[in-house]
Amino acid sequence: MxxxxxxxxxxxxxxxxxDINFVHKVLFPYAHAKLPDFLRANAESPEVAEQINAVRREMGDADATLGAVIAQLLHWIETDQKVTPLKALQGMVWANGYQCGDFTxxxxxxxxxxxxxxxxxxxxxxxxxxxxxxxxxxxxxxxxxxxxxxxxxxxxxxxxxxxxxxxxxxxxxxxxxxxxxxxxxxxxxxxxxxxxxxxxxxxxxxxxxxxxxxxxxxxxxxxxxxxx
The missing domain is CATH 3.40.50.1000 (HAD superfamily/HAD-like)
Structure with missing residues (x-):
């Protein structure tokens, strides 16, 4: 053309x-495995807390526990949902993976x-x-x-x-x-x-x-x- x-x-x-397989077989599983510990370790940081609260708004539950937020995020990953706070948090987890050389x-x-x-x-x-x-x-x-x-x-x-x-x-x-x-x-x-x-x-x-x-x-x- x-x-x-x-x-x-x-x-x-x-x-x-x-390749779609890179996203679905490398990035998504990596986020699914690493996101719970990442959130527990960083929930108090302003950048992460902002996204956790955005997840709560998406859930319609301002008082959702961190465990409930994590469960919602993992469900969104499993069902490939295009939810903005999920994408932001995945990006933070992937940053660690790229910087550590876990994948390119x-x-x-x-x-x-x-x-x-x-x-x-x-x-x-x-x-x-x-x-x-x-x-x-x-x-x-x-x-x-x-x-x-x-x-x-x-x-x-x-x-x-x-x-x-x-x-x-x-x-x-x-x-x-x-x-x-x-x-x-x-x-x-x-x-x-x-x-x-x-x-x-x-x-x-x-x-x-x-x-x-x-x-x-x-x-x-x-x-x-x-x-x-």
Whole structure:
């Protein structure tokens, strides 16, 4: 695919830059195992306490015990819920894992060379993922290819809106201060691409292993098929 009108690229992570298995078989189990002890050890710190109280609000129980909060968080991990305080707390736990060298952020081999090429060609690069901004920065900061965070001009998570809601993409376009059709959104999820297209963005589906190609959006199987 070649499109010289693209000035900015917004990329999803899971299933797009990164194998879904890394998230579901490495990151989620790590958080599930480490989160209880992390919360017990750090519940009094302001940053953690803020998220614990946010969980209580989500639960509708301002007096929920720490044990009940932990149980709720583990349930959300097990059912892959996109809950903002969970994402924030997972990011804190993953930070320890990355910094200790327990794992590095998985990237498909075609991703880093393409990102560097696009950045060198003057395109501005952004990430939009349901994982927290902190988790996004950790994945690219401790990636298989080293620290790639300098390639990105910004990051968006569920604070900007749900990834299947066109309004979230409209807010991103406003933040980027570009015409919507100058922004290309990359994702493996058709419903996300539909929402981005409704907001006026250009769209491209990444059809990685295990992904079903749709019929509405143009498709590629790797970043190196995208020529800008």
């Amino acid at each position: 070649s499109n010289p009108t693209v000035r900015a690229i917004v990329t999803d992570i899971e299933g797009t830059t990164t 952020g998985h990237l498909y081999s075609d991703v880093a060379p393409a990102l560097r090429q696009w950045k060198g060609a003057g395109k501005t690069l952004y990430v939009y993922s349901s994982g927290s901004v902190q988790a996004q920065k950790l994945l690219f900061g401790y990636s298989d290819e080293g620290d790639l965070t300098s390639l990105f001009s910004g990051y968006f998570d569920t604070h900007i809106g749900h990834k299947r809601d066109a309004a979230a993409y409209q807010r991103i376009v406003t933040e980027l201060d570009l015409p919507a059709d100058a922004v290309l959104f990359l994702s493996d999820v058709i419903e996300e691409l539909d929402a981005a297209k409704q907001a006026g963005m250009q769209t491209l589906q990444l059809v990685r292993e295990g992904t079903q190609a749709g019929t509405v959006h143009a498709c590629v199987t790797s970043f190196d098929e995208i020529v800008l």
